[in-house]
Amino acid sequence: MDKTNHNVVINQQELDFIAGLEHESNENDGPLNDSEVFVTNAELSFFKHFSKADSVGVVAQYGNHRLFFPIEFNTDEQGLDSMAFAPPQIFEKGTHDRSWRLIPKQELILIDRQGQPLPYKLRDISFSGLSLQASDTEIELPTELEDIYLKIPEHPKIPLNGRFSRYINPGTVAFELDDMSQQGNRTLREYLYSAHQMLNKPKSLLPEY
Structure with a gap:
């Protein structure tokens, strides 16, 4: 039986805020994935608060298509915390989204x-x-x-x-x-x-x- 997800939707203002959190990597670091966002400990604590939800992510809507990008919280070998947008679930809007x-x-x-x-x-x-x-x-x-x-x-x-x-x-x-x-x-x-x-x-x- 399918379980209903209670998605935490981030609005455009919050999305702009996330985009502003990206930091330059150290010289020894490799190139970043376009979906990866580095944040400070305080900022990460704020977003991890939402990790208790069934799912948390960013919703983008184009016409009758809705894309839900789940947010993943990661820690690398150096202990650096980051957030990343996982590949989305894509829906078609209608009387009942599918x-x-x-x-x-x-x-x-x-x-x-x-x-x-x-x-x-x-x-x-x-x-x-x-x-x-x-x-x-x-x-x-x-x-x-x-x-x-x-x-x-x-x-x-x-x-x-x-x-x-x-x-x-x-x-x-x-x-x-x-x-x-x-x-x-x-x-x-x-x-x-x-x-x-x-x-x-x-x-x-x-x-x-």
């Missing part, structure tokens, strides 16, 4: 544990669900996600776990994703975010990963 779904290109394939292609193709995918379409009318569609992996270019295969949602038509079935590994979930959100940037503007206003 996860933004990507109709993927051929570069996304479904494979089994041995890496062999499966006789299904992705009809669409979001960070919370997907729908499978049989590549042939004689192929029986699964009723659960088992021994099915998603292969994103230049990334390890991601095991997909989920539960049956509904039949869209006799040749297509929808699933809700759950129990995905933390790294797998992040990789999927990064890919969806990158695809969303390519399809929607303004790209330059949003952080890169």
Whole structure:
């Protein structure tokens, strides 16, 4: 059963405040990720106060799309605290907001544990669900996600776990994703975010990963 998140929304004034907190790195430090923000101890204590919420982050809205960037609190090997914006969850606004779904290109394939292609193709995918379409009318569609992996270019295969949602038509079935590994979930959100940037503007206003 899905749990409802109580998101702490940061307004534009607070977002401007966060942007002003970035500090120059030391000469020995490597280049910073565009999504990373360094803060003083007092400022970090202020933001960590919100970490008790179910989720805390920044919301950006463009047209009918809403992007929720979770804030992560990190400590490096030198003990320097920082905040970073994780890849976002993307929603389409409507009577009931729903996860933004990507109709993927051929570069996304479904494979089994041995890496062999499966006789299904992705009809669409979001960070919370997907729908499978049989590549042939004689192929029986699964009723659960088992021994099915998603292969994103230049990334390890991601095991997909989920539960049956509904039949869209006799040749297509929808699933809700759950129990995905933390790294797998992040990789999927990064890919969806990158695809969303390519399809929607303004790209330059949003952080890169």
